[in-house]
Amino acid sequence: MANQTxxxxxxxxxxxxxxxxxxxxxxxxxxxxxxxxxxxxxxxIRDLKNLPRPDFRTRLKTDVERRASMASSAKAVEAVRxxxxxxLSVRDAAAAIEFYKKAFGATEVARLMQPDGxxxxxxxxxxxxxxxxxxxxxxxxxxxPESLGGSPVNIxxxxxxxxxxARRALAAGAKVVRPVADQFYGDRSGQLSDPFGYTWTVSTHxxxxxxxxxxxxxxxxxxQERSISAxxxxxxIREGFHTITPYLIISGAAQWIDxxxxxxxxEEYFRAKRPDAEDVIxxxxxxxxxxxxxxADANPQFPAMPSxxxxxxxxPDAVYNRALExxxxxxxxxxxxxxxxxxxxxxxxxxxxLHISKPIGAGLDIFKGFRSVTPHLYAQRPVDLIEFLQxxxxxxxxxxxxxxxxxxxxxxxxxxxxxxALAGGHGAYTPMPTTLHLYVPDTDSVYEQALRAGATSLxxxxxxxxxDRSAGVTDPFGNRWFIATHIRDVQM
Amino acid sequence: MKAQAKEADERLLIEAAQKDPARFVELYEENFERVxxxxxxxxxxxxxxxxxxxxxxxxxxANIAKFEWRGVPFAAWLYRIAAxxxxxRWQRASREQGNPGSDATDRSESxxxxxxxxxxxxxxxxxxLPEDQRRVIExxxxxxxxxxxxxxTLGRTPGAVKQLQFRGIQSLRAQFEKEPGKKLSRSHG
Numbered sequence: 230m231a232n233q234t235x236x237x238x239x240x241x242x243x244x245x246x247x248x249x250x251x252x253x254x255x256x257x258x259x260x261x262x263x264x265x266x267x268x269x270x271x272x273x274i275r276d277l278k279n280l281p282r283p284d285f286r287t288r289l290k291t292d293v294e295r296r297a298s299m300a301s302s303a304k305a306v307e308a309v310r311x312x313x314x315x316x317l318s319v320r321d322a323a324a325a326i327e328f329y330k331k332a333f334g335a336t337e338v339a340r341l342m343q344p345d346g347x348x349x350x351x352x353x354x355x356x357x358x359x360x361x362x363x364x365x366x367x368x369x370x371x372x373x374p375e376s377l378g379g380s381p382v383n384i385x386x387x388x389x390x391x392x393x394x395a396r397r398a399l400a401a402g403a404k405v406v407r408p409v410a411d412q413f414y415g416d417r418s419g420q421l422s423d424p425f426g427y428t429w430t431v432s433t434h435x436x437x438x439x440x441x442x443x444x445x446x447x448x449x450x451x452x453q454e455r456s457i458s459a460x461x462x463x464x465x466i467r468e469g470f471h472t473i474t475p476y477l478i479i480s481g482a483a484q485w486i487d488x489x490x491x492x493x494x495x496e497e498y499f500r501a502k503r504p505d506a507e508d509v510i511x512x513x514x515x516x517x518x519x520x521x522x523x524x525a526d527a528n529p530q531f532p533a534m535p536s537x538x539x540x541x542x543x544x545p546d547a548v549y550n551r552a553l554e555x556x557x558x559x560x561x562x563x564x565x566x567x568x569x570x571x572x573x574x575x576x577x578x579x580x581x582x583l584h585i586s587k588p589i590g591a592g593l594d595i596f597k598g599f600r601s602v603t604p605h606l607y608a609q610r611p612v613d614l615i616e617f618l619q620x621x622x623x624x625x626x627x628x629x630x631x632x633x634x635x636x637x638x639x640x641x642x643x644x645x646x647x648x649x650a651l652a653g654g655h656g657a658y659t660p661m662p663t664t665l666h667l668y669v670p671d672t673d674s675v676y677e678q679a680l681r682a683g684a685t686s687l688x689x690x691x692x693x694x695x696x697d698r699s700a701g702v703t704d705p706f707g708n709r710w711f712i713a714t715h716i717r718d719v720q721m
Numbered sequence: 722m723k724a725q726a727k728e729a730d731e732r733l734l735i736e737a738a739q740k741d742p743a744r745f746v747e748l749y750e751e752n753f754e755r756v757x758x759x760x761x762x763x764x765x766x767x768x769x770x771x772x773x774x775x776x777x778x779x780x781x782x783a784n785i786a787k788f789e790w791r792g793v794p795f796a797a798w799l800y801r802i803a804a805x806x807x808x809x810r811w812q813r814a815s816r817e818q819g820n821p822g823s824d825a826t827d828r829s830e831s832x833x834x835x836x837x838x839x840x841x842x843x844x845x846x847x848x849x850l851p852e853d854q855r856r857v858i859e860x861x862x863x864x865x866x867x868x869x870x871x872x873x874t875l876g877r878t879p880g881a882v883k884q885l886q887f888r889g890i891q892s893l894r895a896q897f898e899k900e901p902g903k904k905l906s907r908s909h910g
Contacts, residue, residue: 235887236880236883236884236886236887237883239883239886239887239890240868240883240886240887243861243886247862247865269894270890270891270894273843273890273893273894273897274890276758276839276840276843277843277847277858277862277890277893278862279757279758279761279762279770279840280844280847280858280859280862280863281753281754281757281761281770281771281774281844281863282767282771282859282863282864283859283863285771285774286753286757289749289753289771289774289775289778290746290749290750290753292775293745293746293749293778293779293782294746296779296782297742297743297744297745297746297782298742298743300742300743300745300782300783301741301742301743
C-alpha cells in the first residue's frame with residue numbers, strides 16, 4: 230500500500246501549503262517530514278494554489294465574446310462606409326437577411342424596426358461590403374422587385390470560390406439564371422436569382438487581362454458565332470468611310486491639310502508622299518467631323534480640280550472666322566439665309582469653295598441627313614444630273630427647290646448612305662467639276678451601269694494594292710467618279 | 722523554426738482580431754492562463770485576481786487596434802496591461818486606506834513573467850488531465866474544497882479522492898518535465 234501512503238502523505242503537504250498560515254516549506258523540510266519523492270511536487274502545488282476556477286474562465290470567455298462581437302459590429306458599421314452602397318427593397322427583409330446569411334455568408338450589422346413590425350432599415354456585410362435593405366414601403370414608392378415585376382439592377386459579388394458559393398446559394402433557395410462557367414474576360418462566374426427578385430452575378434477572378442486582350446477575345450468569340458450562323462459578309466465600304474467621299478485634286482495638298490486642321494479641327498488619317506519628292510502628296514485622308522475627305526496633289530495627268538463642299542457645323546460664325554484666320558477668303562459673308570440656315574461661303578487656300586452653315590429656326594431642316602461634309606455638284610440643267618445619278622448609281626432624289634422659271638437652285642440626291650447636293654451654277658457660283666470616291670457592292674456592274682448612263686471610262690475595274698477593286702469614269706458634267714468595292718483590309 | 726511558425730500564427734491571429742474584433746476570442750483562449758497566473762502571483766484575493774484578469778482582457782480588446790507588431794510577443798503587451806492594472810488597484814487601495822503604496826511593485830517583472838509562464842503551462846496541463854483527476858485538482862485548488870467535500874460531491878471515499886489527487890499531481894509533474902517547452906524552470910536557467 231505504498232501508493233495509499235503516498236496519497237495520504239501528499240495530502241498532508243497540500244493541507245499545510247493551502248493552510249491560512251502557509252509556512253515556508255523548503256525541500257529540506259519536506260524531506261525530513263515526508264517521503265523524499267514528494268519534494269519535486271512542492272513547486273507544482275504552490276502554482277496550483279493559483280489555479281483559476283473553471284467557471285470563471287468560462288464566464289470571462291462569454292463576456293469577452295459578447296464584447297468582441299459588439300466591437301466587431303460597431304467596427305463593421307464604421308468600416309464599410311463606401312461611396313456607393315446598394316439599397317435593396319424587399320418584400321420580407323427579415324427573410325432576405327436570413328437568406329443572404331445562408332447564401333453569401335452575410336453578417337447582420339444593424340436592424341431598425343418600425344412600430345408596425347416592418348424592417349425600416351437594415352445593413353448587412355458580405356465580406357466587408359455593405360448592403361442596405363428594408364421591407365418595401367409601397368405607400369412612399371419604395372417598392373420591391375416582387376411588386377415591380379423584377380429588377381434591372383444586377384449585383385456583382387466577388388468571392389474566392391464561385392462554385393462553392395453558388396452551391397450554397399442554391400441550397401439556400403437561389404435559382405440559376407446562367408450556370409457558373411469560365412468567362413472570356415478572365416472570371417469564372419454565374420448568375421443567380423434570389424427569392425426576393427434580385428439577380429446576383431457571383432464571380433471568382435481567375436485571370437488578369439488587359440482591356441485589349443478582353444476585346445480581342447470578345448471579337449474572336451463574335452467571329453466564331455458569326456461563322457457558325459452565316460459567313461461574314463465582307464463590308465464593301467472601307468472602315469471609316471461612307472458611300473461617297475470627296476476626292477480633292479489640288480495644288481498644295483500639304484498646306485491644305487494644315488488649313489483644315491486649323492480651321493475645322495480636321496484629323497489626318499493617312500498621308501503618302503511621292504518617294505522622289507517629299508513635299509508632293511500622292512494620297513492623303515483627313516476627317517472633318519464624321520466625314521472623310523481624300524486628297525492628292527495635282528499632277529499633269531490629273532490637273533487641279535477644286536471642289537465645292539458643304540460643311541455642316543454647330544457654330545458657323547466661329548468656324549467661318551477660323552477659316553478666314555487660317556487663310557480662306559470671303560466669297561459670301563456669313564448671314565441668315567431665307568431657307569432656314571445660317572452660313573457663309575469662303576474660298577480656301579487651294580481654291581475650294583466651302584459653304585459653312587447650320588440649320589436655324591423650327592422650319593424644315595433642308596440639310597437633314599447631311600454629314601459634316603457633303604459634296605456639291607453642278608450642272609447646267611440639274612435635272613439631267615439627277616437623272617444620271619439615278620441611272621448610273623441608283624440615286625434617289627430627296628429634295629428639290631424649283632423656281633417659278635423652272636430653274637433649280639438646290640436639289641439633293643441620296644446614293645447609298647450619303648447625300649450629294651447639286652445646283653445649276655449661277656453668278657459667281659460657276660460649275661466646279663469634282664472628283665468623288667463611290668463605294669458600291671459590285672464595282673464591275675456599277676461601272677457598266679455608269680457607262681450605259683452616259684459616262685466615259687477613265688479606267689476599267691481592277692484590284693488595287695490598297696484593298697479595293699476600283700474603276701474610274703467621267704460623267705457627262707465633267708465629274709470624275711472612282712467606283713470602288715472594298716475587298717480586303719490592308720495595313721497602310 | 723517551430724518558434725517562428727508560432728510567432729507567425731500569433732501575428733495572423735492578432736491581425737485578424739484587429740480587422741474583426743470578433744476574432745479576439747481566439748487571443749483570449751491563447752492567453753487566459755498566463756494573464757491569470759501573472760495577476761495571481763501579485764494579488765492575493767481570488768476575487769481581485771478575477772476582476773483584474775477580466776479588466777486586462779477588456780482593455781486589450783478595446784485597444785487591440787493600437788497593438789503594433791514589432792517582434793515583441795503579444796503576451797508581453799498583456800503583461801504590461803496587467804502590471805498597470807495591478808498598480809492602479811494598489812494605488813487606489815492605499816489612497817482609500819491611507820496607507821503608503823505597497824512595496825510589491827518592486828518585484829522584478831522578468832522574474833514574475835518567467836514564473837507566470839511556468840504556472841500558465843501547468844494550468845494548461847491541468848485541462849488535459851483525465852476527467853476525474855482534473856475535477857479533483859480543480860475542486861481542491863481552484864474551488865478550495867476539502868477532501869471531504871470533494872468526496873461527497875463525487876460520491877467517492879476520501880481515500881479514493883486523495884489517490885486521484887496524488888495521481889493527478891504525479892501526472893502533472895511527469896508531463897511538466899517531459900513536455901518540451903520554453904525554459905521556464907529556474908534550475909535550467
